[in-house]
Amino acid sequence: MSLWQRLAQLACRLQEPQKVARFQRLCGVEAPPSRSPEAREDEDAEAPLAADQLGRRGRQSAAPGGPQPPGGERNQCRAKADGGGGGAPNGVRNGLAAERGPAGAAPRRAGSLRRNSLTGEEGELVRVSNWPLYYLFWFGTELGNELFYILFFPFWIWNLDPLVGRRLVIIWVLVMYLGQCTKDIIRWPRPASPPVVKLEVFYNSEYSMPSTHAMSGTAIPIAMVLLTYGRWQYPLLYGLILIPCWSSLVCISRIYMGMHSILDIIAGFLYTILILAVFYPFVDTIDHFNQTHRYAPLTIIGLHLALGIFSFTLDTWSTSRGDTAEILGSGAGVACGSHVSYTLGLILEPALDTLPLARPPVTLTLVGKAILRTFVGMAFVVILRDIMKKITIPLACRIFNIPCDDIRKARQHMEVELPYRYITYGMVGFSITFLIPYMFSFIGIS
Numbered sequence: 209m210s211l212w213q214r215l216a217q218l219a220c221r222l223q224e225p226q227k228v229a230r231f232q233r234l235c236g237v238e239a240p241p242s243r244s245p246e247a248r249e250d251e252d253a254e255a256p257l258a259a260d261q262l263g264r265r266g267r268q269s270a271a272p273g274g275p276q277p278p279g280g281e282r283n284q285c286r287a288k289a290d291g292g293g294g295g296a297p298n299g300v301r302n303g304l305a306a307e308r309g310p311a312g313a314a315p316r317r318a319g320s321l322r323r324n325s326l327t328g329e330e331g332e333l334v335r336v337s338n339w340p341l342y343y344l345f346w347f348g349t350e351l352g353n354e355l356f357y358i359l360f361f362p363f364w365i366w367n368l369d370p371l372v373g374r375r376l377v378i379i380w381v382l383v384m385y386l387g388q389c390t391k392d393i394i395r396w397p398r399p400a401s402p403p404v405v406k407l408e409v410f411y412n413s414e415y416s417m418p419s420t421h422a423m424s425g426t427a428i429p430i431a432m433v434l435l436t437y438g439r440w441q442y443p444l445l446y447g448l449i450l451i452p453c454w455s456s457l458v459c460i461s462r463i464y465m466g467m468h469s470i471l472d473i474i475a476g477f478l479y480t481i482l483i484l485a486v487f488y489p490f491v492d493t494i495d496h497f498n499q500t501h502r503y504a505p506l507t508i509i510g511l512h513l514a515l516g517i518f519s520f521t522l523d524t525w526s527t528s529r530g531d532t533a534e535i536l537g538s539g540a541g542v543a544c545g546s547h548v549s550y551t552l553g554l555i556l557e558p559a560l561d562t563l564p565l566a567r568p569p570v571t572l573t574l575v576g577k578a579i580l581r582t583f584v585g586m587a588f589v590v591i592l593r594d595i596m597k598k599i600t601i602p603l604a605c606r607i608f609n610i611p612c613d614d615i616r617k618a619r620q621h622m623e624v625e626l627p628y629r630y631i632t633y634g635m636v637g638f639s640i641t642f643l644i645p646y647m648f649s650f651i652g653i654s
Contacts, residue, residue: 219471222469222470222471222474223396223469223470223471223472224469225399225400225401225403225404225469226403227469227470228399228403228404228463228466228468228469228470229402229403229404229405231463231464232404232405232463232464232466235338235341235345235464236336236337236338236341236342237334237335237336237337237338237342237405237407237464238334238335238336238337238405239334239335239402239403239405334405334407341464344457344461345457345460345461345464345465346461347457347461348425348457348458348460348461349408349421349458349461349462349464349465349467351421351424351425351454351457351458352420352421352424352425352458354534357380357538358586358589358636359586360428361373361376361377361380361542361640362582362585362586362589362640362644363582364376365542365640365641365645366578366581366582366585366640366644366645366648367578367581367582369436369439369440370546370555370641370645371435371439371495371557372432372435372436372439374495374498374542374543374546374641375431375435375491375492375495376428376431376432376435377538377539377542377543377637378491378494378495378539378543379427379428379431379484379487379488379491380424380427380428380431380535380539381535381536381538381539382483382487383423383424383427383480383483383484384420384423384424384531384532384535385515385519385532385535385536386479386483387418387419387420387423387424387476387479388420388519388528388531388532388535389518389519389532390417390418390479391414391415391416391417391418391420391528392415392519392528394415394417394418395415396415396416396417396472397415397416398412398414398415398416398467398468399416399466399467399468399469401466404466405466406465406466406467407464407465407466408465408466408467409467411467411528412467413528414528414531415528416467416468416469416472417471417472417475418472418475418476418479419459419462419467419468419472419473419475419476420476421458421459421461421462421467421468421476422455422458422459422462422468422472422473422476422477422480423476423477423479423480423483424458425454425455425457425458425459426455426458426459426476426477426480426481427480427483427484428454429447429450429451429454429455430451430455430480430484431484431488432447432450433447433448433450433451434484434488438563438564439563439564439565440564440565440567441564441565441566441567442567455477459473459476459477460473495546498543498544498546498547499546499547499550499555500547500550504543504544504547505544505547508540508543508544508547509540509544509634512536512537512539512540512630513536513540513630515536516532516533516536516537516626516630517626519532519533520532520533520622520626529622529625529626530619530625530629533625533626533628533629533630533633534629534630534633535633536630537629537630537631537632537633537634537636537637538633538634538636538637539637540630540634540637541633541634541635541636541637541638541639541640541641542637542638542640542641543637543641544634544637544638544642545637545638545639545640545641545642545643546641546642548638548642549641549642549645549646552646554642554645554646554649577653580653581648581653581654584644584647584648584653585640585644585648588639588643588644588647589636589639589640589644592635592636592639593632593633593635593636596631596632596635596636597628597632600627600628600631600632601615601618601619601624601628604623604624604627604628605618605624607623608621608623608624610623610624612624
């Protein structure tokens with residue numbers, strides 16, 4: 209047997225959904241009681257995927273007449289209307305809803321409170337017996353979701369170090385864009401359910417390989433250490449502890465949630481290391497260009513828009529279309545905002561001879577201003593995002609003559625989703641690096 213054949217067999221074994229299901233049971237997650245006994249007994253007996261199925265099963269096109277999750281039918285098990293049989297439906301995000309089981313029963317049931325606004329589908333209840341692990345991995349998976357990003361990057365830019373914050377955004381946009389496009393090229397489906405229990409199914413309409421949660425969960429801590437060590441004074445050991453803790457928490461949480469196979473996670477981790485090795489040396493040049501070049505705003509807007517249009521042509525509709533436009537719009541807005549701030553003299557970088565910088569003493573005033581900046585800034589971001597959403601969706605529908613009676617269906621058109629996400633989150637990024645810092649300086653809390 210050749211080396212390539214052995215690697216193909218190893219890849220097949222690492223992609224088996226049974227391994228994900230076993231890990232979930234080890235962590236106290238059980239199949240929902242509504243599943244038929246036959247389905248639950250067959251979970252471990254299901255035959256592993258053959259090597260030739262590995263590439264074939266992910267290339268089935270979506271059925272016409274509406275959005276369909278990628279992959280074969282074995283990955284699209286729907287719960288029956290009466291609650292019996294089938295796996296978790298595709299298209300809803302993880303939630304924290306919990307309720308007591310029967311009197312005297314140790315496990316409780318967890319499910320989803322929130323529907324996916326784009327598919328209208330909901331998750332099923334599952335039995336969870338280890339709640340500390342449930343909340344730990346819920347936190348880990350949230351480290352790769354929008355709520356975390358919209359808090360994390362602004363906090364760096366407003367309160368810690370604008371240079372590090374800007375460059376983290378550059379790396380994040382690059383890693384996430386390549387990851388999303390690679391998913392739509394490879395087109396492997398999510399782990400089959402059953403046997404896997406879907407604790408989170410919001411992203412189930414996207415493809416699986418590689419895991420972009422694993423990519424961002426690897427790229428962000430590594431980039432943080434690379435960008436801050438030598439610029440700030442702190443022991444390198446802290447960074448070397450942070451990287452594996454952060455990355456492993458995010459990666460393992462995706463297996464726990466039933467959203468990725470082991471192979472997806474390993475591929476996402478290694479892909480991120482490759483991207484950082486190739487592109488990290490150019491991050492300083494890109495940031496300098498964004499701030500100082502005369503035609504930087506035109507280049508930034510045009511490039512990010514072209515990348516968004518290209519990504520929309522890779523495959524049929526899924527939630528990844530909007531995520532990609534959102535990522536590109538945020539990156540373009542942050543870059544354009546930093547250019548305006550630099551031009552107006554709002555960005556003051558420390559002299560090179562003062563590096564590495566010492567951590568300022570933590571005082572009540574320092575903490576109070578940071579909290580105030582965070583609350584005021586995030587309130588501005590939320591209001592701006594809602595205003596732009598209410599403007600851009602109807603406007604795009606009117607321009608492209610698309611009915612907007614049903615917003616969910618309207619957003620499944622590229623002509624609506626791309627400008628809505630790109631413009632809305634472009635303005636959010638622009639406000640984070642220019643409008644809000646300017647407001648801070650005006651009211652005296654910068």
